Amino acid sequence: MNKPYQKLLAVAILFALAGVIFSGVSTYDFIAHLDRQVHSITCSFIPGMGAPDTAGTSGCYAVLMSPYSSLWRTSFWGGIPIALASLAVFVYLAAKGIDILVRREEEIHEETFYWFLATLLPVLTSAIYFYISVAEIGATCKLCVGIYIASFGASALALLAHLSAPRGGSSSLAELPWGRYAIYFVEGVAFVAVAIGLFLAVKPEITEAMMECGTLPHPEDRYGVRLKGEAGSGGLPTIEILDPLCPACKGFSERLAASGLADKLALETVLFPLDKACNWMVNESLHPGACTVSEAALCAKEKHRDVIDWAFANQTKLREEALKNPAMVEALVKQQFPALADCIGAQETKARLNKSLRWIVANALPVVTPQLYVNGRKLCDEDSDLGMEYALKRLIETAGRSPAAPAAPVIPAAPAAPAPVAPAPVAPDPAAPAPAQGDNP
Numbered sequence: 001m002n003k004p005y006q007k008l009l010a011v012a013i014l015f016a017l018a019g020v021i022f023s024g025v026s027t028y029d030f031i032a033h034l035d036r037q038v039h040s041i042t043c044s045f046i047p048g049m050g051a052p053d054t055a056g057t058s059g060c061y062a063v064l065m066s067p068y069s070s071l072w073r074t075s076f077w078g079g080i081p082i083a084l085a086s087l088a089v090f091v092y093l094a095a096k097g098i099d100i101l102v103r104r105e106e107e108i109h110e111e112t113f114y115w116f117l118a119t120l121l122p123v124l125t126s127a128i129y130f131y132i133s134v135a136e137i138g139a140t141c142k143l144c145v146g147i148y149i150a151s152f153g154a155s156a157l158a159l160l161a162h163l164s165a166p167r168g169g170s171s172s173l174a175e176l177p178w179g180r181y182a183i184y185f186v187e188g189v190a191f192v193a194v195a196i197g198l199f200l201a202v203k204p205e206i207t208e209a210m211m212e213c214g215t216l217p218h219p220e221d222r223y224g225v226r227l228k229g230e231a232g233s234g235g236l237p238t239i240e241i242l243d244p245l246c247p248a249c250k251g252f253s254e255r256l257a258a259s260g261l262a263d264k265l266a267l268e269t270v271l272f273p274l275d276k277a278c279n280w281m282v283n284e285s286l287h288p289g290a291c292t293v294s295e296a297a298l299c300a301k302e303k304h305r306d307v308i309d310w311a312f313a314n315q316t317k318l319r320e321e322a323l324k325n326p327a328m329v330e331a332l333v334k335q336q337f338p339a340l341a342d343c344i345g346a347q348e349t350k351a352r353l354n355k356s357l358r359w360i361v362a363n364a365l366p367v368v369t370p371q372l373y374v375n376g377r378k379l380c381d382e383d384s385d386l387g388m389e390y391a392l393k394r395l396i397e398t399a400g401r402s403p404a405a406p407a408a409p410v411i412p413a414a415p416a417a418p419a420p421v422a423p424a425p426v427a428p429d430p431a432a433p434a435p436a437q438g439d440n441p
Contacts, residue, residue, distance in 0.1 A: 012157035019090035019150030026083035036382035112162035119155035235266035289322030299343035375399035
């Protein structure tokens with residue numbers, strides 16, 4: 001490999017192999033979550049290195065759990081990961097690059113032109129997903145950045161290799177072997193199809209029974225603590241239990257909005273702040289400042305979603321301020337929503353939030369957010385992230401056919417029959433004669 005195009009092509013192949021590694025690690029992280037459990041992931045520019053993310057705070061975790069990490073999510077639990085298609089494409093590019101290296105010199109110009117065209121696919125995909133990461137998700141994934149660099153590096157070097165390759169017989173675009181290129185393209189599609197086929201063949205099966213996680217025993221709202229949202233056309237009654245400063249709640253809300261299934265739900269919200277300032281069920285504040293934001297949402301009434309969306313967008317800042325000075329959170333909320341200033345912190349508002357917590361207790365719900373109940377049936381906690389679209393679609397179908405049975409009424413036990421009372425002994429009449437000896441007294 002003494003010729004310039006060979007050296008450039010070899011380095012381009014190395015970039016493609018780097019894409020294989022980054023895509024492979026990302027695919028592995030996705031597949032690990034198909035058991036419906038929570039797993040740590042390593043988010044690093046060097047795959048496999050660095051401290052694992054166990055709290056779900058890294059950009060890689062945010063991207064993995066976003067609705068953009070996979071396709072056909074309503075047809076398969078978790079969908080088909082984009083990283084899997086990326087892995088197949090980079091494997092194809094590396095294999096095709098090696099094939100070009102051993103070609104006759106007169107074929108190199110035509111072959112490198114096709115290879116450059118093929119590298120434009122991951123370049124275009126990388127550009128789209130970089131925009132989504134910044135504009136929609138608000139987080140960047142280090143593994144994804146590695147894929148972006150591999151895509152642009154391979155494409156740039158493929159172009160340089162083509163420009164430095166000796167020219168063959170084709171001197172214009174019309175003379176290029178487009179028929180051969182079409183066969184190459186079909187080969188690339190076959191790489192992706194085989195990868196998807198293997199993925200579907202080995203992924204664990206999720207049965208209907210696995211997605212049954214109980215019902216609400218007392219769904220009625222006696223104290224008016226549920227905040228009503230906009231009902232979809234013919235929407236099923238749905239209760240969402242959330243903490244406005246809970247990162248998982250923010251992610252769940254975004255996935256629900258992107259799923260297209262929200263229009264089938266008549267959504268109501270129950271606030272469940274995991275903040276010890278108002279919640280006696282937690283010993284430590286998981287989301288400090290959530291009590292104040294929850295009060296603001298209650299005060300906003302029909303505009304509560306404005307408060308929740310603002311809190312979602314400023315979660316990190318609000319939690320950090322709450323750790324330093326809890327009063328600052330109240331000041332920030334009142335600054336953003338001045339019309340609610342008199343209501344936030346009022347005894348009536350605190351009492352209503354307390355009733356919301358008691359509604360949680362009355363239904364014996366776990367101390368976790370988010371939770372979703374469709375027509376009284378629970379969306380399993382294991383299905384609230386990657387499998388949300390798949391599980392929720394089936395839950396809507398099931399709950400629409402047969403709503404959850406109401407809790408059985410408590411029948412009071414019949415009162416016990418009174419014990420027989422023995423007659424009190426009658427004292428003998430002192431005036432009566434004593435019985436004769438041998439008589440029964």
